[in-house]
Amino acid sequence: MSTDTSPGPAPATAPAPPSSKPVVQPGDRIFAGFATGAGILILVVLAGVAAFLVTEAAPAFVAPAEEIPGGGGIVAYIWPLVFGTLLAAVLALLIATPLAVCVALFITHFAPRRISQPLGYVVDLLAAVPSIVYGLWGVAVLAPASVGLMTWLQDYLGWIPLFAGPVSATGRTMLVVGVTLAVMILPIITAVSREVFLQTPKLHEEAALALGATRWEMIKMAVLPFGRSGIISGAMLGLGRALGETMAVAIILSVSGAVTVNLISSGNPSTIAANIALQFPESTGIEVNTLIASGLVLFLITLAVNSVARFVINRRREFSGAN
């Protein structure tokens, strides 16, 4: 919070004519300059990261196929990882987003005021649990606990390819990773959605109620449309974390490079970030370049996902409070 560049008392400005245009002062130019500079600095940093990624990844793209780990070329190496990354992240997002919206709604509009504030605080706190803790929890608690459920899924829903089995004996499966990632991103999506729901203009809510709407109708008409951009934004933050999650996936998932949508067996595709963490320490030369190339691909995936999200948000701009 070091933006307060002038802590002195308000300057005695000459009474300005009523106008919707702001008064321009030297301080204004300096402040605007700082703000613009900060934005440009971000672009510079990102250019640095991108330059680093591209130069380090380039050798892997031009190297002959047999030098790439696995011997099948760069595409054959990265494709299963891309698949695994998307599968885990999408699974997590599908589980977490509806739950997170419900939790945020519960905290803002359903829970009694007395408990809603502590609840909000608890959710913020959970967003802060380090990923390695979720990893340890997933492997120590969730994985063994879910073997029973996965056996049930195989027995009764085995005709769906997702639950084809055979069930992993240790429970360290893609489904458990998806749930763990969902638990991990749930507080993030909840926190962002909650802040936006709280900002819903009270006038809109009260108008809806005054017209005789039930609480759910009020939410449907006033809160959700207003908060949609925030929900998507929160979901994208969560998706970003799920896509890039390293340690938790590396600790939990039993990986074998297979491309399969079977969520409950022990042979799962790895994710890009987890694969980098697992293979990087013992890698040298072209292997490192290959891993960084996979990092570049992850980068591009996130780029694509975010572009889509931006597009959706912009189409809904009319609901923004800032007109």
Place this chain on the structure above:
Amino acid sequence: MSIDTDKRDAERTAAVRPTEDKIARQGRLPRWSTPGALAAAAVVVGGLLAATGAFSVGLFVFLTVVLFAVGLYALSRVVEGARKATDRVVTIVVTSAFLLALIPLISVIWTVLSNGIARFDVEFFNSSMRGIVGEGGGAYHAIAGTLVITALAAAMSIPIGLLTAVYLVEYGAGSRLARAITFFVDVMTGIPSIVAGLFAYALFALFAGPGVRLGFAGAVALSVLMIPVVVRATEEMLKIVPNELREAAFALGVPKWRTILKVVIPTSVAGIASGITLAIARVIGETAPLLIAVGITTGLNFNPFDGRQATLPVFAYYSYAAPGVPRDPYIDRAWTAALVLIVIVMVLNLAARLIARLFAPKTR
């Protein structure tokens, strides 16, 4: 100031109650109908499951909630009408989703607490691991390292992130540069944390030669991860400040930068503080980049510009991944380090809330 918001909220709920009463034209279920229906559903499901002999807690709870929702909907639809009935079902769905989400979250906290409390002692906070093999020792060095590095990262990221968000919302809105920044901030959220670590390491290796390990390099890596989160959260909060407030300030002749500092940011400060806390929380538990850029040491080092520093996540990771013999003291230290990390974030969170409250304008 909390009193104000409480009061406002109390008025809101007070405003809600009579309205709800008014729409219940076709009659109204008595107050005890909700707990009554829940109890009835539990009894029916419990009885059925006991009769078939397939009793399990998960199945019991799940079926009870389903029966409860269906039953109450039918009842309410008959007595109160379809709209009220939908409202009741939504309430049940939202509440049970909330309770469902709470289960793993509580389980996580409980796991960390019950495993970490064993070494949550004085020695853990006043000792480092220098010269310690096996039992004993502590994470003072790692706590210090985490605080120093995270503080540095925050000191770099928060001003940059906040100013960028201000630029995006207040100055550059719609301009080509703003669109580019928005887009690339999104891209930045997609940098895998380990790549940020590699980048920071490569950057510092350019200046200081290979093998460089600095707390500051770790702070740079964390900043790369933190800045986009700060920008995204702050931007979202600044956007929903009503334009009327800005226009009112302009009309009073307040210059734009003071409007931003004294009106726009204070109005949204609670959300911004929450977003910044999220951002700090996001990076304080990062393991992979610190593993690469900062390394680990056993002794105390407060200086982020001179050599390796231990950090809590890396300490916890190595204690878990490469334990000595016997294993238990190492695993215990890993859990306690995780617990301490959570406690630190909790304290930060409280501080952020305090600051938000002190800065937030009176609403009335």
Place this chain on the structure above:
Amino acid sequence: MKTVRHASRARIAAMGLATSGALLLAGCGAANESAAPAASGSGGEQAASASGTISGAGASSQQAAMEAWIAGFTAVSPDATINYDPSGSGAGRDQFTGGGVAFAGSDAALDEEELPLAQQRCGGPDGVIELPVYISPIAIIYKLDGVPTLNLAPATVAGIFNRQITTWDDPAIAADNPGVALPATPITPVNRSDESGTTENFTEYLVAAAGPAWPYEPDGAWPVQGGEAAQGTSGVVGAVSGGQGTIGYADASQAKGLGVANVKVGDDYVAPTAEAAAAVVAASPRVEGRGANNFAIELARDTTAAGSYPIVLVSYDIACASYPDQATADLVKGFLGYVISEDGQQAAAGAAGSAPITAQQRSLYAPAVEAISAAG
């Protein structure tokens, strides 16, 4: 004016927070650290002997032993700080050849490409010191209730891990364990999901000892697809103990509470003990042509000598024979001297369950360590 008052109050509160935080941080040193500065200069330029800081990086397998060595060495030389980054063998060798660290730990000796680079860094073909100082038996661990002991021939091990032998009552296993009631439980083999020296040593053993039953090349990355995989030794131990009918491979020191299979060597079944592991290393020939101070060995995986256990992980400490400055040379010399000393090896055995090197090996390595000096 209200906002102004609030802002200043907030500022005071923030200042209070910051000050108390600073006090907390600067308040005191760690209770277990002496008055000597913990980190005094990263280069270690001090002239006093055995003081300053050196850093090493490399194999995570050595982490626990390294902790013991560092603790033991700094107990004797309290002014010295030695850091070890268990960032992985590959990273360690890279940083060593690049001059980033004073010494490296590695689960494999330098390869043909790295050796010239290291010799260049250390100044000459005899400049590189490679010492196999950390010898750790790799146990085949399993969890199968009702079967407390298990004997396995190399081809059976290969069959199990290649997923050809899929149940515990398979005739091949029964043949190795006459008189043991084996259940029909399916076998879940667990392998490392990260590339590791442990996997490399284990597959090397399978290639050398199992013959056609193991059709893959030795590799640090597990070659068989579709099995249960877990991260690191902790992950494998956790996965094996978390299931039933599971089997995996991990450092013998971490096998507590799990079944440990005896492996057929010659005509006997040998348990992964420290003595049996040291015996195979002592019997392994040195690789020639790598320089006078290079003690890289070719492990005799297919040994049939009684009482030796061939599935061992041998991890090297790699250093230079000469360093540009005296302080670093003294520190490396002192530290490696402690590592190969009887005290050092016993400390590692206690903390990491490794097999101490023999007296004969010690007398072989000692002159090379003694000769470490400052260049020029």
